Amino acid sequence: MSGNTDLLPASFWDALYTNHETAWDIGYVSTPLKEYIDQLTNKNTSILIPGAGKGYEAVYLAEKGFTDITVADISAVATTALREILGNRYPAIRIVTGDFFKLEGSFELVLEQTFFCTLPPALRGRYVSKVKEILTGNGKLAGVLFNREFDKEGPPFGGHTEEYRQLFSPLFRIKVLEDCYNSIPQRKGSEVFLIAVNDGR
Template identity: 55%
Template sequence: MKKLNREFWENKYIQGDMGWDIGYVSPPLKHYIDQLTDKNLKILIPGAGNAHELMYLTEKGFTNTYIIDIARPPLEAIRAKLPNFPEERLLEGDFFDLNIGDFDLILEQTFFCALSPQLRPKYVLKMKTLLKPQGKLVGLLFNFPLSKSGPPFGGSTEEYIALFEKHFNIKLLKTAYNSIKPRAGKELFFIFEPK
């Protein structure tokens, strides 16, 4: 089993081996962001990578956005692209050690699938502790069978419900209708709210 640690991810960026990076905000998340009116929402993007969602949120005038990634190279790239972005909201480290909370919204985009599946229960609990009681975890989860060959590691609607339902209300979990072509039919758009 590969060790999915900082070194693993930094090497991926250094070697340009980033099949997950679509180069722009993913259409389902763009669509979701477009209907948000409160630009002061406290928003977290975990495992943000090149953080195209952050670029989009910034462009749209959102003022309280945070990102965290374990790998330095993408964070350096963001510093270069957004030189005025506050350092205290550009976090380098392990998501599971994050000790800033009270988020209104956490956006999931190919972070869950990048983690070792054994960390999934821990992800669920961590997300719950990071969100405000009325907060939302929103994003995309892959809808292909879980195998040992990831990342990305897949899953199914049933697996995700079983994993999240104890701690979250499943407001929406449906095949995304606006995925990019190579992911069409393979990702579920979801909105989960803490119980």
Template identity: 50%
Template sequence: MTNNLLNENYWTTRYLNKSTAWDTGEVTFPIKQYLDQLDNKEINILIPGAGNGYEVIYAFEKGFKIIHILDISFLPLKQFEEACPDFPKAQIHHQNFFEHIGQYDLILEQTFFCSLPPILRSDYVKKMIELLKPNGKLVGVLFGIDFQKEGPPFGGQMKEYRKLFSKEFEIVKLEPCINSIPPRMGTELFFSLRKIQ
């Protein structure tokens, strides 16, 4: 299963079959409201596993120009380019997240973490640390429940997330999400982490 979830064909097939329950069709409230609070439009932002990139489009239209979209599947990126034709091509990354190279002030988490098998969570943390600049932030939402069926999505609990992230990050915020989209209300945690120097 782990290899499948890092395989482009797996995710492209999910898009082709419209087996994309994570795709809300629009920017989600927690990310939207977080972006609305940011005054500095010059920060360098990455959204990994961004799919059709609704959060990227929203940020780009709000004036964030140094925002990068990354996905392992070409199909959602193609759809993203059609939806946002003025977006800089150099900031579109058709790539495995774990092979990406870059330096970012902010990385936004929106349904990427939950797509990865739990065995890869330590690798996820290490890669995030590698990609973030000094004092860089990792911000977004996580599922705060355990799912009854095998993932993806893969869930978890606040206690285990706190243990996972506290080794490498200062946990600025990790709490129940109060502005989830209705289908996810009561199941998400909002978090803000700062890279420890």
């Protein structure tokens, strides 16, 4: 695992988006997140999605009637493109350009999909602390994490279930941490779904 404690700079991600080197982009909302969203009932929940990408999860939420959605990305190329793609069709979606670790605000739900895995593993403790900082009391972090290692130095950076349990359990109550039964075919057997509750510990 990498010992690098530096966040990959905006210029790194700008170049990937500019050159269309976005292998993580599957072209639609991933099945585990889609099915999680489908069982949410409070459409006024304040939701943050770190790592804007092309906004598939945000658009899905908006089309399901959710009213308070924020997406954030360090890459101005990504957020500019997302604004152009969405236009004025989804007023419930707010797009923020900036460093996740400097993000301000309070959210009831953070949705995780291929953002955590972009962080050098040495930054994961900071990620956990930041998520706790921006979540309301009893707010939740929910989403998909890789349950595998990768042959090359990331991103993406891999990891495993027990590592995540040790990482999150000091600050969160882990409600769910189990293998995804509904991964897309190319990720089958390599993902876990996490629901961690900010219960005040």
